[in-house]
Amino acid sequence: MNNNYLVAVLSDRIQAESAYTLLEKQGLPLSKITILGRGYKSADEFGLIDPNEIAQKQAKLMAIWLIPFGFIAGVGFSLATSLQTFAWAGEIGNHVVGGFLGAIGGAMGSVFIGGGGGIAFGSGDSLPYRNRINAGKYLIVVEGSQLLIQQATTILRKFDPENIQSYIDMYQ
Numbered sequence: 001m002n003n004n005y006l007v008a009v010l011s012d013r014i015q016a017e018s019a020y021t022l023l024e025k026q027g028l029p030l031s032k033i034t035i036l037g038r039g040y041k042s043a044d045e046f047g048l049i050d051p052n053e054i055a056q057k058q059a060k061l062m063a064i065w066l067i068p069f070g071f072i073a074g075v076g077f078s079l080a081t082s083l084q085t086f087a088w089a090g091e092i093g094n095h096v097v098g099g100f101l102g103a104i105g106g107a108m109g110s111v112f113i114g115g116g117g118g119i120a121f122g123s124g125d126s127l128p129y130r131n132r133i134n135a136g137k138y139l140i141v142v143e144g145s146q147l148l149i150q151q152a153t154t155i156l157r158k159f160d161p162e163n164i165q166s167y168i169d170m171y172q
Helices: 013-025 051-081 087-121 126-134 146-157
Strands: 003-010 033-036 138-144 163-169
Touching (some): 003 013, 003 126, 003 146, 013 033, 013 138, 013 146, 126 138, 146 163
Antiparallel strands (some): 003 138, 003 163, 033 138
């Protein structure tokens, strides 16, 4: 079953607490409402994904196959071209050095592509929300049915939030 979420960004604590109180008075279940910000839940406690964590995991996963592939590609290139770049290493040594250079290239690819891609594309909206919390803003998050999200949207719009966005979590 899909979970629906509504995230509203409010400028200060007083506004966030007023919105929470009004949601409560209108009969929305408090177990479905969360305030994120200073003095309340943090982004990590709520489960907003840290893009740096994603980048590290993605870089490690890519390294598992890119480093051996780079080694094999380096050896293959050395065999195909028969270059004697390192005369001191001999014929077999040149192939091994070529393999190590290919493995280094694979490691660099996993860091720059895997890690950089995780930071650039893996965060979704969590990074802007984290930045807003760090800037002293507060988030009201409502989780529930589509009807509950619609009710909460109507109520929260009265507080003129900086941003209000609904989401469907299809991975739950």
